[in-house]
Amino acid sequence: MDLEFDLPRTEPDLAARIRLRHLRCFVVVAREQHVGRAADLLHLSQPAVTKTLNELETLAGVKLLDRGRHGAHLTAAGQRFLRHAREVTASLDAAAAALAGVGEPTPDPLRIGALPTVAGSLLPEVLTRLRARHPELDVRVRTDPNTVLLSALATGTVDVVLGRMAEPARMVGLSFELLYAETLVCVVRPGHPLAGRPVTLADLLDHPLVVATRGTVPRHAADALFERHGLRPPGGRLETLDLSVARGVVRRSDAVWITTERAPRDDLADGTLCRLDLPAAGTVEPVGVLRRSADTPSAALDNLLTLLRDIAVGETWQDFPHG
Known part of the structure; x- marks a missing residue:
């Protein structure tokens, strides 16, 4: 297997000196x-893990991880090295399974990271259709703020993210494909004092906000x-990314939910909810698919991306009833 680690070649036998234990660790x-946490999963002591990482960085001649009291985070060189290390360990695991007569390994789960607003609006339809194409596929969905999702993508914890672009430093090694742009909307229960008539932004201040x-x-x-x-x-606002909490509060009160237009789809x-007749000019934000640039997508991920494009483009959000 030809590996390009993108690391300084301080010694001609660098690849030969890197061991599997270095890569797994x-x-x-x-x-x-x-x-x-890594030491627990590897059944090693923390000093043993630290020693192994130090050995790897010494061999590489470059720092791969910033380690401190707040955790261990990849450097730019570490991000480049990680994709190759993952490929090597996965290939060896598959080879060992074949030698042991286990047969073809179980397909890896498809790990999706999504903003809460996207997970609750776009993903249900996408995953329903994906299941029809890949009934044997395990799918894992996690929802988090965008910064957390991008970190998970960079470290290989998720395979794809449905989110937003970030500052250039966070986009190193990642690609972004636009799915749609959405604006903010104000949503209330039917029968709300503001429903059914034109309102101004100032009118919202007389009601609790979500x-x-x-x-x-x-x-x-x-x-x-x-x-x-x-x-x-x-004051007195409710701050949450949980759509079920926001939805439940607005249905039961005179609160006004200010959210992205697809969240209350x-x-x-x-x-069960209605949209206020209130323009929100200047709040348009793009949402798209983020992936690791160097990765080759699996068949399941390819199908997921196709479904995301088809559904995101094919749906129209202008026709939902206003209050």
Whole structure:
């Protein structure tokens, strides 16, 4: 197997001196982002794991992990090295299984990371169709803020992310494919005092607000929208990324949910919530697929990407009823 580690060749026999134990240790620490957790999974002591990592970095002549009190995080060189280390360990595991007469290994699960708003709106239809094509496939979905998802993608914890672009430093080694752009909407229960009539942003201040948590793109867009109109939202807001919590509170109260337009898709379609007649100009944000640039997608991932493109483009979000 021809490996290109993108590392300084300080010695001609570098590849011959790197051992499988170095690669396994590195892959697990990169995935867990913590030496202690990796040691438990490897059934080794923390000093043994640290020693193995030190040996690997000495051989490589470059720092692969930044290790400290807050965990272990890949350097740029570590990100480049990780994809090759994963391939080597996976290939050897498959070869060992074949020699042992186990036969073809069970297909790896498809690990998807998604923003909560995307997971709750786009993924159900996509995964239903994917199941019809790959009934034997295990699928694992995790929802987190965008920064957490991009870290998971870079370290190989997930195979694909449905999220947003980030600053250039976080996009090293990653690619982004646009699926759609969405704006913010204001959603309330049917019969809400603001439903059924034109409203202004100032009208919202008389009601409790449900917004995304700080540090997220939807929250930043919502705050900027109020600031552009010289308004400051009152206290008593509910901050959450959990769609079920937001949905439940808005259905039971006079709260106004400020969210991305696709998040309340099913609620708007079945009439359990309605959209206020309130333009939210200037809040458009792109959502897309993020992958590791150097990875070759599996057949299942290829099908997932095709379904995402078809469904994201084919659905129209302008026709949901307004309150």
